[in-house]
Amino acid sequence: MIPPAPSPIDLHTHSRRSDGVLEPTDLVRAAAERGVTTFALTDHDTLAGYREVVAAGAVPVGVTLVPGVEINALVTRDLGLWEGELHILGFGLDPDDEAFEAALAIQREQRRVRFERTVDRLRELGLGIDAQIEMLARDGNDALGRPTIARALIAAGHATSVEDAFRRLLGHGCPAYVPRLGLGPVEAIAAIRAAGGLPALAHFSEAPARLDVVRELVAAGLGGLEVYYRSFDVVTVEAVAEVATTLGLTPTGGSDYHGDTGTYAEAHAGLWVPPEVGSRLLGQIAPGFGVP
Ligand SMILES: [Zn+2]
Numbered sequence: 001m002i003p004p005a006p007s008p009i010d011l012h013t014h015s016r017r018s019d020g021v022l023e024p025t026d027l028v029r030a031a032a033e034r035g036v037t038t039f040a041l042t043d044h045d046t047l048a049g050y051r052e053v054v055a056a057g058a059v060p061v062g063v064t065l066v067p068g069v070e071i072n073a074l075v076t077r078d079l080g081l082w083e084g085e086l087h088i089l090g091f092g093l094d095p096d097d098e099a100f101e102a103a104l105a106i107q108r109e110q111r112r113v114r115f116e117r118t119v120d121r122l123r124e125l126g127l128g129i130d131a132q133i134e135m136l137a138r139d140g141n142d143a144l145g146r147p148t149i150a151r152a153l154i155a156a157g158h159a160t161s162v163e164d165a166f167r168r169l170l171g172h173g174c175p176a177y178v179p180r181l182g183l184g185p186v187e188a189i190a191a192i193r194a195a196g197g198l199p200a201l202a203h204f205s206e207a208p209a210r211l212d213v214v215r216e217l218v219a220a221g222l223g224g225l226e227v228y229y230r231s232f233d234v235v236t237v238e239a240v241a242e243v244a245t246t247l248g249l250t251p252t253g254g255s256d257y258h259g260d261t262g263t264y265a266e267a268h269a270g271l272w273v274p275p276e277v278g279s280r281l282l283g284q285i286a287p288g289f290g291v292p
């Protein structure tokens with residue numbers, strides 16, 4: 001889709017505190033340089049990046065930084081979903097909520113276990129990446145994910161791109177695929193609510209066809225739906241927007257920038273999240289959070 005203007009909003013991004021490539025402060029600065037005024041860091045299972053940017057006084061002038069998180073929730077019932085997962089974003093959470101931090105610490109531990117099992121599986125397949133992983137770990141990644149493994153595979157010459165690594169080795173059903181452990185979507189929604197946050201369902205293009213799934217999550221406390229996702233086409237955006245309206249969900253939107261396929265500026269060039277999405281979200285979250 002061709003944005004009518006540079007998007008002033010980006011509510012879905014990943015830094016090196018999970019599986020992105022940029023330091024949190026560099027990512028926020030890159031967004032500010034592209035004209036983003038309402039921005040959320042939504043690292044997997046951690047608010048560390050948000051806390052760092054705030055503690056360093058590195059929120060750029062004119063930018064509202066929203067505390068955010070993404071929890072890749074495990075769906076144990078067979079609903080025919082991609083990889084058996086639903087991704088739940090949380091916005092405006094209390095960054096110092098101890099119960100939430102404890103829940104995220106367990107998620108991160110389970111992520112680490114899955115990560116190590118995947119590396120073991122690759123070694124059994126004759127695709128050792130220990131040296132590359134050690135290098136990445138020294139670089140400060142602390143919530144390691146499959147994109148990290150994919151980058152190590154590329155560095156070791158075992159894959160040509162992140163996409164190639166997922167298609168042949170790491171994706172659901174592939175030889176080095178290891179199932180995830182951790183919170184389910186209902187538990188993730190409850191944990192985000194308990195920390196004062198607004199839970200939103202991420203990049204669920206199936207929403208119009210799977211109203212049953214979305215309704216079930218609404219009953220569990222879901223409050224938002226990611227409508228303006230960077231890779232959705234216009235027809236999908238309209239259809240998902242209609243779901244949000246029908247179910248009374250707050251629309252959100254973002255680039256889901258990780259950094260594997262280009263710079264933040266390149267990702268941002270393909271993103272459009274209307275300004276009213278930012279103001280509506282800010283109206284929903286607790287005052288004091290999300291304000292520099
Ligand atoms: Zn996701």
Ligand SMILES: [Zn+2]
Pocket residue numbers: 012013014070256
């Ligand atoms: Zn994401």
